[in-house]
Amino acid sequence: MKIAIVAESFPPYLNGVANTALRLIEHLKKDHELLVIAPRGISPRDITPRRATPLSFSPEAIHILRDITIVEVPARMVPPIDSLPISVPTFAAYRALKNFQPDIVHLASPYVLGGAAAFAAAHLGIPAVAVFQTDISGYTHRYHLSALEKASRVWTAAIHNRCARTLVPSTASMQALHKHGVENIFHWGRGVDTTLFHPSNFDPQLRRSWDPKQKKFLVGYVGRLAAEKGVHRLRHLDDDPTIQVIIIGSGPLQDVLPEQLPNAIFMGELRGRELARAYASLDLFIHPGEYETFCQTVQEAHASGIPVIAPYAGGPIDLINPGVTGDLLPLETFEDHLQVAAHRILKDPDLEEMKLECRRAVAHKTWGRYGEQVVEHYRAVLADHKRRSHPPMIPAAD
Structure with a gap:
């Protein structure tokens, strides 16, 4: 099968869209011919002053993408949503798509580049499958761009309804898209690398570096340091003398959050084994944001044997079993209840069993399973497209 993957975000940028696209490519390249259209790596001139260093490909990404044809398009940061680059469609990308003549077009979190690709695929008569991953309308709400919120929902529906199917990672996202008029919605979760993220990465030396007297609970967050992630909601934990907050990640708020969380340890962005070691060395993981369509960090924490607390919103609703693998707190009172909920888990006499349950919850979630x-979905779409393009002939009447 010839598959064109159009990704709104892509390595070396590190986020859920980029990581999912990379894992899917790793699975598909074994048996299929691929073309990738994606934003090029962010250059220093495209980065806001608080993101002063360019990103680089990880060795793993280089290995996966070797021998893959990649057509790059420009990417720009657009204020005020300065945590996500916006990909710019080009005629070269359209020409590459037309010349490649794929059987199907895969749109990874389409919005600008993916939106253009959805219409291009329709023009070329090629069926498309879209993956919904980024709640752009939620972001516009969080950044107080009310004039764009409704327009964003309308545009999102227009893109996805141009596609044969939309694959959605969570129940909450499926309900939201259905409410706003998106059709042909199917659930598709995410795999997690349970070999990389594993309790065996527990590192006493790292824990001592975080807490030299070894008297505190170590509670962490992993992700972008951006407004929509709600990291500031950890301030009550940061004030707790029995808890050491660990923040892993980078982003536009990396210079602001240390002022809001003065006792926290900021590790910057970690990847690979370093990240896996950090997860496994925590006692508890917190994801405080409400705009997650899935929330892969919850699965990475669970694979590492670490319970998770998150708001009762978005993707974590499907991933966290309250009282078994962590807890879900009402969004409206999340900050007020977080400290009590954290201590309830950290001091639970059955905490070790909870950690085992976390691991069990993701043991079957391989990327190979989700890639297949x-x-x-591709095969079902192509079969339907063939039926529509070549309807059965009706015998003429005698």
Whole structure:
């Protein structure tokens, strides 16, 4: 099968869209011919002053993408949503798509580049499958761009309804898209690397570096340091003398959050084994944001044997079993209840069993399994497209 993957975000940028696209490519390249259209790596001139260093490809990404044809398009940061680059469609990308003549077009979190690709695919008569991953309308709400919120929902529906199917990672996202008029919605979760993220990465030396007297609970967050992630909601934990907050990640608020969380340890962005070691060395993981369509960091924490607390909103609703693998707190009172909920888990006499349950919850979630599910969606779409393009002939009447 010839598959064109159009990704709104892509390595070396590190986020859920980029990581999912990379894992899907790793699975598909074994048996299929691929073309990738994606934003090029962010250059220093495209980065706001608080993101002063360019990003670089990880060795793993270089290995996966070797021998893959990648057509790059420009990417720009657009204030005030300065945590996500916006990809710019080009005629070269359209020409590459037309010349490649794929059987199907895969749109990874389409918005600008992916939106243009959805219409291009329709023009070329090629069926498309879209993956919904980024709640752009939620972001516009969080950044107080009310004039754009409704327009964003309308545009999102227009893009996805141009596609044969939309694959959605969570129940909450499926309900929201259905409410706003998106059709042909199918659930598709995410795999997690349970070999990389594993309790065996527990590192006493790292824990001592975080807490030299070894008297505190170590509670962490992993992700972008951006407004929509709600990291400031950890301030009550940061004030707790029995808790050491660990923040892993980078982003536009990396210079602001240390002022709001003065006792926290900021590790910057970690990847690979370093990240896995950090996860496994925590006692508890917190994801405080409400705009997650999935929240892969919850699965990475669970694979590491670490319970998770998150708001009762978005993707974590499907991923956290309250009282078994962590807790879900009402969004409206999340900050007020977080400290009590954290201590309830950290001091639970059955905490070790909870850690085992976390690991069990994701043990079956391999990327190979979810990659093959996408291929099955492709096949179903292509079969339907063939029927529509070549309807059965009705015998003429005698």
